Amino acid sequence: xxxxxxxxxxxxxxxxxxxxxxxxxxxxxxxxxxxxxxxxxxxxxxxxxxxxxxxxxxxxxxxxxxxxxxxxxxxxxxxxxxxxxxxxxxxxxxxxxxxxxxxxxxx
Amino acid sequence: xxxxxxxxxxxxxxxxxxxxxxxxxxxxxxxxxxxxxxxxxxxxxxxxxxxxxxxxxxxxxxxxxxxxxxxxxxxxxxxxxxxxxxxxxxxxxxxxxxxxxxxxxxxxxxxxxxxxxxxxxx
Numbered sequence: 744x745x746x747x748x749x750x751x752x753x754x755x756x757x758x759x760x761x762x763x764x765x766x767x768x769x770x771x772x773x774x775x776x777x778x779x780x781x782x783x784x785x786x787x788x789x790x791x792x793x794x795x796x797x798x799x800x801x802x803x804x805x806x807x808x809x810x811x812x813x814x815x816x817x818x819x820x821x822x823x824x825x826x827x828x829x830x831x832x833x834x835x836x837x838x839x840x841x842x843x844x845x846x847x848x849x850x
Numbered sequence: 851x852x853x854x855x856x857x858x859x860x861x862x863x864x865x866x867x868x869x870x871x872x873x874x875x876x877x878x879x880x881x882x883x884x885x886x887x888x889x890x891x892x893x894x895x896x897x898x899x900x901x902x903x904x905x906x907x908x909x910x911x912x913x914x915x916x917x918x919x920x921x922x923x924x925x926x927x928x929x930x931x932x933x934x935x936x937x938x939x940x941x942x943x944x945x946x947x948x949x950x951x952x953x954x955x956x957x958x959x960x961x962x963x964x965x966x967x968x969x970x971x972x
Contacts, residue, residue: 778958780896787945787962788896799960831896838911839956841896 745769745834747842755850762819764845766832771812776835779808779817782844783828791830792817822847852877854946854963861969862940868933868968872946873926880904880924884949887920887931888959889942897942901949901956902929909956936970943967 746769756762766777775795780788790799792808795815805820819826827849832842858870872885879885886901900910902920910918914933922929933940944966947959 776955776957780959787947787965788959789962790958790960793950793958833896833958835955835957837909837954837956839898841898843895 744838745772745836745840747832747834747840749830749832749842749845751845752843753846753848755848756822757850758822758824760822762817762822762826762847764817764819764830764847766810766815766817766842768813768815768834772815772834775811777808777810777815778833778835779806780831780833781826781828782831788831819847852948852961854948854961856944856946856963856966858966858968860967861971862936863972864937864970865935868931868936868940868944868970870931870944870946870966870968871928872930872963873928874948875927877948878924879922879927879929884909884951884956885922885929886947886949886956886959888945888947888962889940890945890965891939891942898956899931899933899944901951903951909951909954938970941968941970 748767750765777795779792782788796808829844853875862868884901887899902908917934919932946963948961950957
C-alpha cells in the first residue's frame, strides 16, 4: 500500500499570500495518478486537481498541481478568504489512499 | 447536476450491521461510472471503503473487505453499504461519491454526498 505523507500539517498564511502544500508518496505513483481535494468544516471534500495537474471543472486557476514520481505539490497562487480549509491528496489505485491532510489557516 | 444523498440510521450498536443508502439524482447509475463509499472518523482523515459498478462489479478496501458489502439498485438509482460487526472504531462520517475508474484503477471521486454521521455506541 502506498502511504501519502502531507506537509506541513498546518500552514498559517494571510489572504493574498502564496500557499505551497506537499504530498510525498512512499513509492513512485504511476503516471501522475494523484488527486487533490479541499474540505471545509462540515462539508464534503471537493475535487480540485486530478492527474496531478489538471483542474477539475469550475476550479479557479489560482489552484495548480505539479509533480511526479513520489513528490507532488498543490499551489494556491494568491489565497482568497474561501481557500482556508483542509487539503488532502489521494493516490489512484485498486485501493486508493489519502494523505492525512494539510490545514491552511488564517494567520 | 449530479447529486448524491446518504440516508440511514445515525446510531448503531456494537457488533451489529451498519446500513446506509445513497440516492443519486441528476445522473443515471446505469449510464456509467463506479459509485463508492468513503468514511472519515471525527477529526481524522479519509478512508476509501469500496466502489460498485451498475453491473454489480465491486472493489473493496482490503482492510475492510471481510465486513463490507456494497450493492446497487438501478431501478431506484441507489447503491448501498453494509458494514458488519461494527465497533466504536467505525464511528465516522460516511460519504457516498461518484468514482472515476479505468481498467481496474480507481482514479478520483468527482461528486460527493454531504455525508452522514454514524455513531457506534450501546
